[in-house]
Amino acid sequence: MGGLWHPEWRRLAFCSWRWSHPESPARAAERVQPFLRPGRNGTGRAERGLTRLGTWERPGLARDPAVQPPRRPKSTNPFTRAQEEDWRRRNKTVLTYVAAAAVGMLGASYAAVPFYRLYCQITGLGGSAVAGHASDQIENMVPVKDRIIKVTFNADVHASLQWNFRPQQTEIYVVPGETALAFYKAKNPSDKPIIGISTYNVVPFEAGQYFNKIQCFCFEEQRLNPQEEVDMPVFFYIDPEFAEDPRMVNVDLITLSYTFFEAKEGHKLSLPGYK
Amino acid sequence: MSTAMNFGTKNFQPRPPDKGSFPLDHFGECKSFKEKFMKCLRDNNFENALCRNESKEYLECRMERQLMAQEPLEKLGFGDLIDGKAEAKNKF
Numbered sequence: 340m341g342g343l344w345h346p347e348w349r350r351l352a353f354c355s356w357r358w359s360h361p362e363s364p365a366r367a368a369e370r371v372q373p374f375l376r377p378g379r380n381g382t383g384r385a386e387r388g389l390t391r392l393g394t395w396e397r398p399g400l401a402r403d404p405a406v407q408p409p410r411r412p413k414s415t416n417p418f419t420r421a422q423e424e425d426w427r428r429r430n431k432t433v434l435t436y437v438a439a440a441a442v443g444m445l446g447a448s449y450a451a452v453p454f455y456r457l458y459c460q461i462t463g464l465g466g467s468a469v470a471g472h473a474s475d476q477i478e479n480m481v482p483v484k485d486r487i488i489k490v491t492f493n494a495d496v497h498a499s500l501q502w503n504f505r506p507q508q509t510e511i512y513v514v515p516g517e518t519a520l521a522f523y524k525a526k527n528p529s530d531k532p533i534i535g536i537s538t539y540n541v542v543p544f545e546a547g548q549y550f551n552k553i554q555c556f557c558f559e560e561q562r563l564n565p566q567e568e569v570d571m572p573v574f575f576y577i578d579p580e581f582a583e584d585p586r587m588v589n590v591d592l593i594t595l596s597y598t599f600f601e602a603k604e605g606h607k608l609s610l611p612g613y614k
Numbered sequence: 615m616s617t618a619m620n621f622g623t624k625n626f627q628p629r630p631p632d633k634g635s636f637p638l639d640h641f642g643e644c645k646s647f648k649e650k651f652m653k654c655l656r657d658n659n660f661e662n663a664l665c666r667n668e669s670k671e672y673l674e675c676r677m678e679r680q681l682m683a684q685e686p687l688e689k690l691g692f693g694d695l696i697d698g699k700a701e702a703k704n705k706f
Contacts, residue, residue, distance in 0.1 A: 478688045482663075507652060512661045518691030519662040520669035522648060544626050552631040553690065554682070559635040569638050570648050574673070576691060 477553070482516035483582040493596035494523055500601040501529045502563065507570070516579035518553065523571040523597060527563035534562045534602040542594045549581040550593065560602045637681050644675040670695055 414420055490513055492506035507522040527533050537557045541547035555573040563569065573595070581587050639645070651668040658664040670692045676682035687696050 477691050478693060480691070484663075508655055508660060510660055511655065512659075512663075514663065517663060517666075518669075520651065520672065522652065538628055540626055540628070547626055552629070554633045554636050555631045556636050556638070557628070558630055561638055563638075564640070567640065569640060569642075570645065571638070572636055572648075572672070574636075574690070 477518065477576065480516045480576075480579050482514050483579055484514055486582045487512050487514055488577060488581075488590070489592050490519075490521070491592065491594045492521060492523070493594055495596065495598040497598065497600045500535055500599055501533060502527055502535060502599060504597075504599050513577060515549070515577040515581045518574065518576040521573045521575070521595075523556075523573065524568065525561075525563060525571055525599070526568040527565060530565040532562055532564050534560050535599045536560050536602040537597050537599045540596045540598070542596070543590060545586055546581070546590050546593050549578040549584070549587070550595070551576055551578060557597065633683065633685070636676070639676075639681055643679045644672055644681065647672040647675045666692065666695060 414423055489510050491510045492508065494504045494506050496502055496504045503524075503526040505524055507524050511519060511521055513519045525535075536559065539552075539555070539557050541550045553574045553576065555575070556571040561571075575595075577593070647668070651665060651672050654665040654668045655662075662669075670687065670690075673682065673690060674687075677684050687693070
């Protein structure tokens with residue numbers, strides 16, 4: 340069995356299955372061949388080498404494990420053999436380049452994440468690649484006077500929050516490009532200070548992207564002392580591009596809905612019915 | 615909002631306001647301006663375009679009492695109102 344378990348095979352460690360699946364003698368012969376015949380002179384030699392292998396004769400030539408056996412050229416014509424070697428070499432080069440490009444792409448896709456973060460930090464865009472929400476836009480925007488939109492207001496409170504929260508106007512008629520002010524009112528009827536935090540919703544969803552709030556009272560904790568009542572303003576505008584969006588042609592009603600939740604900060608929730 | 619059968623639809627992404635949040639007017643310092651504005655709205659059938667002066671005054675009140683960051687009024691969309699005022703002043 341010595342002939343098959345050539346030391347050179349240990350270098351092919353990645354094909355470890357070979358240890359359990361010996362190759363057919365013909366292929367094995369191809370690999371072992373160069374060690375059996377130092378010169379390449381034609382077919383006669385090949386047959387002799389195969390015969391030697393067939394008898395399990397150990398090749399007596401020195402085997403240098405460090406040298407990778409060159410692939411045996413397919414053609415026997417010495418003129419085309421050089422050409423084949425050349426092609427083989429070129430193929431290998433191309434393969435190397437392609438593999439390097441693939442690995443480079445993979446690396447680039449991983450590197451893109453911190454680079455994009457850096458880019459956002461430098462340009463100050465802060466994740467929203469859409470420019471034009473800046474105050475320069477408000478300064479320069481022209482109201483589209485022929486497109487009147489009704490904005491209705493809705494107020495909700497989470498069940499555990501004891502506030503009375505309601506809008507002070509049911510609706511308001513605005514045009515895109517015009518800033519508008521609206522008020523909500525919140526009252527804390529209990530005798531404990533309560534901290535609330537709110538979020539909002541705009542219906543229809545697609546119109547929500549044109550609904551810009553300049554300033555409001557959402558996403559920040561608002562503290563109401565006992566028996567206190569405050570006005571909460573919302574200062575907003577509808578982007579003038581709303582009038583040019585074909586999907587918004589039939590949209591005449593936008594509903595702005597605020598919901599207040601309780602911000603629990605070491606504060607005891609009083610359960611209903613448990614007084 | 616969080617009921618079932620909403621999987622395929624796009625979810626609404628709330629955006630934070632451009633200039634942040636209004637501090638609460640605990641002492642009602644600008645309440646009179648707000649009342650004026652609400653009265654104007656009710657009189658004009660809730661048309662915003664006709665009550666922009668009152669809304670401008672409310673915001674100016676807030677800015678004076680440190681309830682709002684100081685901003686030039688053009689940046690709040692009241693550029694035309696300022697010019698109108700200036701023109702009226704020049705006339706007299």
